[in-house]
Amino acid sequence: MTRVSKFCGAKEIHMAQMVILLSHIPNPRILKKIKTLEDRYKITLIYWDRGLKGKEGFEISKKNNVKEISVKAPQGKPFYRIIPLIKFTCIAISYLKDIKPTFIHASNFDMLLVASFYRDLFKKNTKIVYEVADLPEYSFIKGVHSLKTFAAKILQIIERKMTRKISKLILTSPFFWDEYFSKFVNKDKYLFIPNVPYKNLFSKYEKQHHDIFTIGFIGSVRYVRQLKMLIDAVDELKGNIKIFIAGSGPGYQEITEYSEGKNFIEIYGPYNYEREIVSLYEKIDVAYSVYDTTLKNVRIALPNRLYEAIVCNIPIIGAKGTVLGKFIEDNEIGITVNSEDKDELKKHLTMLSGSKKKLKTYQLNCDKIKQNYYYESISEVLLNEYEKM
CATH class of the missing domain: 3.40.50.2000 (Glycogen Phosphorylase B;)
Structure with missing residues (x-):
């Protein structure tokens, strides 16, 4: 005005x-x-x-x-x-x-x-x-x-x-x-x-090759139980899988302490969104967005990580029984798991890390819809x- x-x-x-x-x-x-x-x-x-x-x-x-x-x-x-x-x-x-x-x-x-x-x-x-x-x-x-x-x-x-x-x-x-x-x-x-993200910012994204399959959590570190489930799942698999966590939040200190001594985890910490967000997504192969589904808000929220992953053609792991999970399933851009089921998560991590064909399918499906976001x-x-x- x-x-x-x-x-x-x-x-x-x-x-x-x-x-x-x-x-x-x-x-x-x-x-x-x-x-x-x-x-x-x-x-x-x-x-x-x-x-x-x-x-x-x-x-x-x-x-x-x-x-x-x-x-x-x-x-x-x-x-x-x-x-x-x-x-x-x-x-x-x-x-x-x-x-x-x-x-x-x-x-x-x-x-x-x-x-x-x-x-x-x-x-x-x-x-x-x-x-x-x-x-x-x-x-x-x-x-x-x-x-x-x-x-x-x-x-x-x-x-x-x-x-x-x-x-x-x-x-x-x-x-x-x-x-x-x-x-x-x-x-x-x-x-x-x-x-949703700025195209002007995320157009700078370039897919990188990673020697180790990397699962990333990028954003506010809040859902500690679900992050610990991911850490425990990867720890028990003893495979060629890495976890990358970037961001701060109420659960940051607890997750940092829980990750001590685990060399398959990289804690990046706080970041400047404008300068670093694209390079952070370049470090990962799959985005982890499994939150605490006992919280009713979580069941109906659509987080920014969904849209950021889509525009980077990065598959997403979300929670079943949520609006986010249904979006992932309907658009076939990743997988969904029970937010408390570590064994189910382990099964899907094994599949994702070992199947380039499946990953490629999810990436192509992201590419089909990203112009909308x-x-x-x-x-x-x-x-x-x-x-x-």
């Missing part, structure tokens, strides 16, 4: 103020959106650095303003984040009062709270775009039968009330809409933006939606 006016023969361009409000260090999904919007809006990124170990760096154009708010807070413990959230909110509100944004792009429930608080108290015509990349556990609670489920229902009530006034709801999986948001958000506010075309959809607000 821009306004052009003439003054003394010169053109003066007024760009609407937009704040990107994050409860975490910017990830590739958010950075892609900033790139899409930065030529049309004056962007300020406000993000919460919670002091977590192994944090990854990021790159952003100098044309954007960046405000880091450092308040220590644990990951995965909502109750213990209440006081840190209050501290973060006070600082964020002070920035928002100075910026007076036309738009606030709020990523997740915590940031929707902050954005709604600012709008209701200080600037009622602020437009809020609410983005949800993962459905939190409280979204799946249907009834009240404990203190925990009572708290979950309270969060649902608060979220329903806040979403009445949002201008747009962005989801990374259409199944988040079906499962939860369709019950209380008007459909004309809903926008599905899959977390680049961000460039989707970025225009996002821009158009903002322009219509």
Whole structure:
């Protein structure tokens, strides 16, 4: 949204103020959106650095303003984040009062709270775009039968009330809409933006030959039990198979310690997405995306690793009984296993590492569909939606 006016023969361009409000260090999904919007809006990124170990760096154009708010807070413990959230909110509100944004792009429930608080108290015509990349556990609670489920229902009530006034709801999986948001958000506010990669970035990918068959996990290290299952499976096979793990996250330290003394594992650690992601995929033959299926969000999520593997023509190992697993099976781009069955995983690893023909079939099937999963075309959809607000 821009306004052009003439003054003394010169053109003066007024760009609407937009704040990107994050409860975490910017990830590739958010950075892609900033790139899409930065030529049309004056962007300020406000993000919460919670002091977590192994944090990854990021790159952003100098044309954007960046405000880091450092308040220590644990990951995965909502109750213990209440006081840190209050501290973060006070600082964020002070920035928002100075910026007076036309738009606030709020990523997740915590940031929707902050954005709604600012709008209701200080600037009622602020437009809020609410983005949800993962459905939190409280979204799946249907009834009240404990203190925990009572708290979950309270969060649902608060979220329903806040979403009445949002201008747009962005989801990374259409199944988040079906499962939860369709019950209380008007459909004309809903926008599905899959977390797909930039063609401009991934066109640099070149397939490499590996002497040792390599299974890769690239991204946030969270699902420790499933990663340990992979490590144990490869360890027991005693074959010519290597594991490559790149990224940080809440499970990074535990997996690093579990991998000590196992020379078939390479722990790469945190990485810079823009500079390193393509070279990381060049190190692997198969992408491992088996997550904890006891978590309902996992069953209906479509992670960015799916799309990144597809555009690199890399077969994927996913979990049965999930939307991701069904996508893999329907498109024949890899295999699916029970997320708790090590023996089944061992059987498939033996097959994949020993069958070039099967790998080639999966690679060709990825190649057939990859043109559908680049961000460039989707970025225009996002821009158009903002322009219509």
